[in-house]
Amino acid sequence: MAEESTQPDVAEDVSVASDHFGASAIQEEIVLEVDDLRTYFATRWGTVKAVDGVSFSLRKGETLGIVGESGSGKSVTSLSLMRLVQSPPGHIVGGRVVLNGRDILQLSEGEMTKVRGGEISMILQDPMSALNPVFDVEDQVGEAIAIHQQVKGKILVNKIVHALRQVRIPAPEMRMKDYPHQLSGGMRQRVVGAIGISSNPSVLIADEPTTSLDVTIQAAYLRLLREIQAESGLGIIFITHDFGIVAKMCDRVGVMYAGRLVETGDVRQIFNSPQHPYTQALISSVPKLEEKTERLYSIEGQPPALYDLPTGCSFAPRCPYVMDICREEFPPVFDQGGSQRAACWQLDGGKRLEEAVPEVAGAGTGV
Amino acid sequence: MVSAEKKVVTGLDHLNAPTEEIVLDIDDLKKYYPIGGGFSFLGQKQSLKAVDGISFNIRRGETFGLVGESGCGKTTTAKTVLGLEKSTAGTISFEGDDISAMNREGKKNFRSNVQAVFQDPWSSLNPRMRVRSIVGEPLEIATSMTKKAIADRVGDLLTEVGLNPYQANLYPHEFSGGQRQRIGIARSLSLNPELIILDEPVSALDVSIRAQIMNLLVDLQKEHNLSYLLIAHNLATVRYMCHRVGVMYLGKIVETGETDPLFDNAMHPYTKALISAALPSHPDIVREEIILPGEVPSPIDPPSGCTFNPRCPMKIGDICEQLPPKLALEEENHYASCHLYPNSLEAARAADGGVSEVSAEPAVAE
Numbered sequence: 001m002a003e004e005s006t007q008p009d010v011a012e013d014v015s016v017a018s019d020h021f022g023a024s025a026i027q028e029e030i031v032l033e034v035d036d037l038r039t040y041f042a043t044r045w046g047t048v049k050a051v052d053g054v055s056f057s058l059r060k061g062e063t064l065g066i067v068g069e070s071g072s073g074k075s076v077t078s079l080s081l082m083r084l085v086q087s088p089p090g091h092i093v094g095g096r097v098v099l100n101g102r103d104i105l106q107l108s109e110g111e112m113t114k115v116r117g118g119e120i121s122m123i124l125q126d127p128m129s130a131l132n133p134v135f136d137v138e139d140q141v142g143e144a145i146a147i148h149q150q151v152k153g154k155i156l157v158n159k160i161v162h163a164l165r166q167v168r169i170p171a172p173e174m175r176m177k178d179y180p181h182q183l184s185g186g187m188r189q190r191v192v193g194a195i196g197i198s199s200n201p202s203v204l205i206a207d208e209p210t211t212s213l214d215v216t217i218q219a220a221y222l223r224l225l226r227e228i229q230a231e232s233g234l235g236i237i238f239i240t241h242d243f244g245i246v247a248k249m250c251d252r253v254g255v256m257y258a259g260r261l262v263e264t265g266d267v268r269q270i271f272n273s274p275q276h277p278y279t280q281a282l283i284s285s286v287p288k289l290e291e292k293t294e295r296l297y298s299i300e301g302q303p304p305a306l307y308d309l310p311t312g313c314s315f316a317p318r319c320p321y322v323m324d325i326c327r328e329e330f331p332p333v334f335d336q337g338g339s340q341r342a343a344c345w346q347l348d349g350g351k352r353l354e355e356a357v358p359e360v361a362g363a364g365t366g367v
Numbered sequence: 368m369v370s371a372e373k374k375v376v377t378g379l380d381h382l383n384a385p386t387e388e389i390v391l392d393i394d395d396l397k398k399y400y401p402i403g404g405g406f407s408f409l410g411q412k413q414s415l416k417a418v419d420g421i422s423f424n425i426r427r428g429e430t431f432g433l434v435g436e437s438g439c440g441k442t443t444t445a446k447t448v449l450g451l452e453k454s455t456a457g458t459i460s461f462e463g464d465d466i467s468a469m470n471r472e473g474k475k476n477f478r479s480n481v482q483a484v485f486q487d488p489w490s491s492l493n494p495r496m497r498v499r500s501i502v503g504e505p506l507e508i509a510t511s512m513t514k515k516a517i518a519d520r521v522g523d524l525l526t527e528v529g530l531n532p533y534q535a536n537l538y539p540h541e542f543s544g545g546q547r548q549r550i551g552i553a554r555s556l557s558l559n560p561e562l563i564i565l566d567e568p569v570s571a572l573d574v575s576i577r578a579q580i581m582n583l584l585v586d587l588q589k590e591h592n593l594s595y596l597l598i599a600h601n602l603a604t605v606r607y608m609c610h611r612v613g614v615m616y617l618g619k620i621v622e623t624g625e626t627d628p629l630f631d632n633a634m635h636p637y638t639k640a641l642i643s644a645a646l647p648s649h650p651d652i653v654r655e656e657i658i659l660p661g662e663v664p665s666p667i668d669p670p671s672g673c674t675f676n677p678r679c680p681m682k683i684g685d686i687c688e689q690l691p692p693k694l695a696l697e698e699e700n701h702y703a704s705c706h707l708y709p710n711s712l713e714a715a716r717a718a719d720g721g722v723s724e725v726s727a728e729p730a731v732a733e
Binding site: 069070184186214215216217218219220223241242243244245246247248267268271281282285286287288289290292293294295296297298299300302303 | 381436437543545546573574575576577578579581582585600602603604606607626627630640641642643644645646647648649650651652656658659662
């Protein structure tokens with residue numbers, strides 16, 4: 001079926017841990033390490049610190065969720081990883097993004113073009129605007145493959161068919177002649193997925209890929225992503241505002257608020273004992289389907305404007321446990337055991353870390 | 368694999384206790400859109416059956432939820448109730464009176480009493496109007512209140528939805544999404560309506576704001592004994608806010624009943640599939656996923672018999688392709704429309720007049 005075999009096919013044998021999809025494909029090898037990433041925007045209201053010192057790492061076959069509300073900086077984080085932040089007004093002013101051992105922030109634009117869509121690629125939220133309406137599926141999937149793998153003719157067609165087959169599009173030889181408007185929403189998002197994985201990336205950034213899909217179509221798409229991950233060892237970064245997606249898909253999670261990761265950790269730790277008041281509030285403000293929920297907790301106020309952040313902790317104005325120190329100084333990151341870290345003065349007295357680097361090796365994710 | 372511990376929770380403590388009085392009664396409502404246009408041979412004009420014979424009622428103080436995926440007809444139902452679309456057949460009665468038979472005065476009264484809150488708080492408020500005009504406009508049109516009285520009422524309404532009276536002088540762009548939705552709610556409350564149609568009222572909002580708005584709606588319902596028709600695709604939202612729920616598929620209600628029995632003991636295979644596809648609230652909650660083959664068929668040419676039969680994982684056999692099922696009471700406060708259930712099957716056979724002699728012996732062992 002396929003010529004390329006850069007990634008071993010491990011779909012049948014993966015049995016590391018059980019989760020929603022039966023198996024987890026996490027391996028120890030770190031494919032992406034982000035260290036103190038800072039992306040600022042110069043605006044007429046002042047400097048907007050959209051991403052302000054974000055650090056995390058991603059292992060092969062792992063799914064990391066970055067959760068936050070609109071304006072938390074989660075999408076700018078993903079655009080920074082792809083080096084797609086529009087400049088001006090945006091600038092990546094500091095930090096390192098180490099992909100397979102190379103800091104991609106140091107690459108020239110020409111070198112980055114090869115990496116983007118190759119080693120690291122992205123699936124966007126809206127499949128209708130991610131696809132060009134005047135080109136057929138073959139052209140759009142083929143473009144990505146031709147750029148990154150320098151193939152043409154029959155080999156290219158075979159690779160297109162293979163990519164479409166990987167995302168379970170039925171009769172790919174026929175469907176690749178279709179234009180985006182001839183496909184349903186779910187099928188369109190599969191085409192976007194096929195473009196994303198066509199060059200066997202090590203990291204796939206999925207920025208809310210299922211928010212515009214119906215629930216049953218969403219479920220099928222999430223399952224597909226997990227299957228592809230099990231086959232190829234892809235590391236996935238899920239950008240979302242929905243803790244349901246995190247619960248279903250992610251191995252680890254980082255909660256973002258006002259440009260910073262305020263809590264990170266293993267997904268079960270975060271759900272079972274969230275330490276940061278924002279994480280606690282977010283989890284308890286979502287109604288449950290499984291049981292009758294009594295009155296929901298609701299967080300007062302709005303997320304802050306990023307050009308006018310309060311001194312001290314950004315969450316202080318909405319925090320039910322706010323103390324004097326919270327309004328004066330931004331809290332350091334406290335180790336909460338396992339891989340859990342949280343930045344909150346309530347946790348003072350615990351083990352204090354210098355920076356928010358979730359330690360991956362030996363973290364309690366073996367389950 | 369750890370399954371969710373099932374908590375026995377009785378009652379709907381955070382919700383209003385509805386009365387028995389029926390505010391809105393919908394009987395066999397149909398909305399067909401003619402398609403193609405031009406000539407039609409033999410008078411057999413094709414039509415898109417957006418809503419195909421649905422019946423439900425809403426009691427005073429109650430929230431009725433309509434759930435389903437895009438294209439199932441839930442928004443068309445809402446538009447028809449609001450009078451924005453004319454129904455093809457069936458009756459909509461408000462407080463006992465058929466709205467199609469109402470005189471001018473009755474219609475005016477109906478329009479004051481039925482209001483709506485829409486999904487997108489960015490497009491549902493006029494950007495050129497100040498908040499005081501947006502919220503006060505219904506009062507100017509439908510009442511004879513003085514300007515001073517309207518200004519006072521607008522201030523009260525804003526306070527009631529958690530805004531400040533001074534914000535009446537601002538424009539919509541000066542507010543966040545959650546605040547705009549509050550403005551939309553204030554507008555819908557201005558004429559003291561009996562029924563508010565909530566069309567996906569929280570799906571465009573941030574997670575931390577959703578709970579604020581849902582709680583506000585629940586509180587306002589208690590305060591004013593309001594009735595809500597909630598249109599939503601998120602099952603957890605529906606479970607939180609609704610007393611009763613109807614699940615729609617291809618223009619029909621396939622299952623309906625009180626919220627708890629419907630979610631805890633879903634009967635129709637489509638409802639089961641929807642619940643299985645919903646996102647869990649904890650990583651340890653693992654639901655067996657029911658993957659439906661194919662996509663929702665076109666409502667122009669729906670499948671014969673049960674419209675869900677081509678995708679149904681529990682299909683019995685020929686009967687599902689030939690005999691359309693009927694909604695029937697299967698357990699207390701819980702109705703389903705599926706041949707798997709005896710009362711529904713019997714009702715379908717009765718409606719068919721015994722013409723169809725298809726056996727309902729299950730050909731598939733579950």
